[in-house]
Amino acid sequence: MIGRIIKLLSNDYTIKAGNQNYTCKARGKFRNLKQTPLVGDYVEFDEKNHYILEIKPRKNILPRPPVSNVDTSYLITSLKEPDFSSALLDKLILISEYNHINPVIVFTKQDLLTKEEKEKIKPILKYYQNLGYKVFLNNQITEIEQTFKDKFCVFTGQSGAGKSTLINKIDPSLNLQTNEISKALNRGKHTTRHTEALELAGGLVADTPGFSALDLSNLTKEDIRDNFTEFNNFECKYRDCIHVKEDGCLVKEKVKKGEILQSRYENYLSFLQDKKV
Numbered sequence: 001m002i003g004r005i006i007k008l009l010s011n012d013y014t015i016k017a018g019n020q021n022y023t024c025k026a027r028g029k030f031r032n033l034k035q036t037p038l039v040g041d042y043v044e045f046d047e048k049n050h051y052i053l054e055i056k057p058r059k060n061i062l063p064r065p066p067v068s069n070v071d072t073s074y075l076i077t078s079l080k081e082p083d084f085s086s087a088l089l090d091k092l093i094l095i096s097e098y099n100h101i102n103p104v105i106v107f108t109k110q111d112l113l114t115k116e117e118k119e120k121i122k123p124i125l126k127y128y129q130n131l132g133y134k135v136f137l138n139n140q141i142t143e144i145e146q147t148f149k150d151k152f153c154v155f156t157g158q159s160g161a162g163k164s165t166l167i168n169k170i171d172p173s174l175n176l177q178t179n180e181i182s183k184a185l186n187r188g189k190h191t192t193r194h195t196e197a198l199e200l201a202g203g204l205v206a207d208t209p210g211f212s213a214l215d216l217s218n219l220t221k222e223d224i225r226d227n228f229t230e231f232n233n234f235e236c237k238y239r240d241c242i243h244v245k246e247d248g249c250l251v252k253e254k255v256k257k258g259e260i261l262q263s264r265y266e267n268y269l270s271f272l273q274d275k276k277v
Contacts, residue, residue, distance in 0.1 A: 002056075005041045006204060007196040013037055013052060014196075015045055024050045039195045039206065040068040040152055060099040062154060063214070065195040067206050069152055072102045074205075076138075076157030076166060079121060080112035085158065086124070090267040092156060093133070095214055097227035101154075104147055108138040108162040127261045131230055138162060141169050148203035155207050163207065171200055221275040228268055230260055244272065 003017030015022045024045050026037050035055060037043060042056040058068045073096045077089050089105070096103040105128055113121065129135045136144050144166075155163045167174060197204040216224065221242055225231060237248035243265075254260040 001047045002042060002044055005037055005039050005043060007194075008037075008039055009194050009196075013043075015043060015052075017045075017047075022047055022050065024052050026052045030055070036066075038066045038068045039197055040070060042069065060101060062099065062208050064208060065206070067152075067154065067195070067197070067208065070099070070101050070154050070206075071151040072104055072147065072153040074153055074155045074157075075103055075105050076108060076155060076161045076163045077105060078108050078158055078161040080109045080117075082158050082160055084121070086263040087267045087270065088158065090264060091214075091216070091271070094216070094219075094224065094227050094271065097229065098219060098223055104134045104136070104144075106136050106138055106144065106166065108166070110137055124261070124263075127264075138166050138169075145170055145201045148201035148205070151203040152197065153200075153203055153205045155205060167198075167200065167205070174198065174200075216271055217274075221272055224268065224271050224275070228264065230264070231268075242272070244269065 001017055003015040003022065005013050006016045006021075007014035011025060013024050013026065015024055022045065030036065030052070037052055037055055038058075038061065041058065043052050044054040044056070045052045060070055061068045062070055073092065075089060075092045075096070078084065093103050093105075107121075107125065110118065110121075125135055134147060138144075148170075155167070157163060195206070197206045225242055231243060231251050234250040234254060236243070236246065236250045238246055241249055241251070243249050243251040251260065251265075255262060255265045
């Protein structure tokens with residue numbers, strides 16, 4: 001039988017197949033193969049003897065807690081307290097794009113902005129929308145809910161940005177306290193390990209507190225360039241243009257003209273700093 005792992009508690013895996021859940025162990029062969037089944041994995045399992053037999057190919061893996069086959073990342077981005085960080089947002093978008101995960105941006109705490117601050121942030125929100133990303137304010141609950149169906153999702157963003165608050169608005173029955181989502185979905189005391197994807201609005205959601213702490217050391221400068229999606233719309237003079245020092249670089253021209261957001265380009269340059277460009 002084929003199913004999907006939705007929970008790992010110690011060495012017990014909960015597998016959802018159809019409308020039924022099964023508790024299984026991993027066969028010893030996975031240890032020999034140096035493989036570990038993860039929450040999010042599609043697996044073949046023996047429902048009678050309660051063993052996982054095979055892990056199906058994964059499209060991606062995210063760490064802390066390790067989860068696989070993520071469809072959508074919800075980038076919970078505070079506009080105030082903590083202040084908006086374009087660098088963190090662009091980093092999370094970059095990591096999502098690199099891992100073939102669809103980023104959805106949810107801006108929170110807009111009610112704390114002054115009238116002037118709201119006007120200043122409007123073109124930034126519009127820019128990300130024009131890139132093709134779904135962009136919501138956290139009071140657009142109905143619209144956000146509609147994006148979960150049949151998707152395996154992760155929530156990530158700054159501490160205090162309002163992840164638990166947003167989940168509670170979508171499903172009040174979960175009644176998560178502040179910071180509780182991380183505790184509920186990633187318990188790691190001694191040998192007991194608990195990672196679980198919660199059912200939410202017709203989909204599954206896991207919290208990945210380590211997502212925002214990921215570094216970019218495993219990405220090449222080309223990986224970083226190619227996953228700033230708007231850069232791909234312009235054909236520079238040189239095919240391998242990195243958009244930093246090259247003459248006749250169309251991307252740099254578009255930044256000067258305001259067609260590429262200045263903060264996006266500056267964040268791009270900062271991500272390249274240790275890549276010896």
